[in-house]
Amino acid sequence: MHPDTPYEITTAHPVPRQSLDHGRGWDGPRMLPEELPPGVQMVTLPGGIRTLAYTQAPASQPAPAAQPIPAWAKTTALLAPTVGGGIAAASVGLSYAAPGLIAMSHALWSAVALIAAGIVAVPTILRAGRRSTPAQITQNITATGLFGRASGTINHR
Numbered sequence: 001m002h003p004d005t006p007y008e009i010t011t012a013h014p015v016p017r018q019s020l021d022h023g024r025g026w027d028g029p030r031m032l033p034e035e036l037p038p039g040v041q042m043v044t045l046p047g048g049i050r051t052l053a054y055t056q057a058p059a060s061q062p063a064p065a066a067q068p069i070p071a072w073a074k075t076t077a078l079l080a081p082t083v084g085g086g087i088a089a090a091s092v093g094l095s096y097a098a099p100g101l102i103a104m105s106h107a108l109w110s111a112v113a114l115i116a117a118g119i120v121a122v123p124t125i126l127r128a129g130r131r132s133t134p135a136q137i138t139q140n141i142t143a144t145g146l147f148g149r150a151s152g153t154i155n156h157r
Helices: 071-130
Strands: 040-044 050-054 137-143 150-156
Antiparallel strands (some): 040 050
16 A cells, blocks of 8 residues: 555456456446556555556656756855854954953043043133233213214223
8 A cells, every 4th residue: 555545556457357347336338458548547445446547657757967066156155164264263353352452442532532621621721811911991982962973082901
């Protein structure tokens, strides 16, 4: 019995003529074994009834011819370990360089803080130097009447 089917398949070679007569309500015309078309055989069903069925012989497929490996597949196969090795080398290098990179980042932040302090401090110092001698401006304005012409003097000391 085949593992995919619960039926027992038997061949019709040679099948006597009387075995083709089912005897259980078969009123159709009888066929001789020579009249069976290719791929048709006499099979026995689980209930014991023998009937004709289409069967397929296993088709013999020729072995596929070996195909050459495409160039892109070779390139990819060679590139994958190279890229992986490069990533591994970079990660090892970063792990060795990490203390130096941390120190460098601290130095850069210190330089940024020094520049920011200079930007704030220089204008403040320059302003303080100018204010040591405050300027005095005196204005004398005189006018006669409500709509009279006004005249005045400005004195810088």
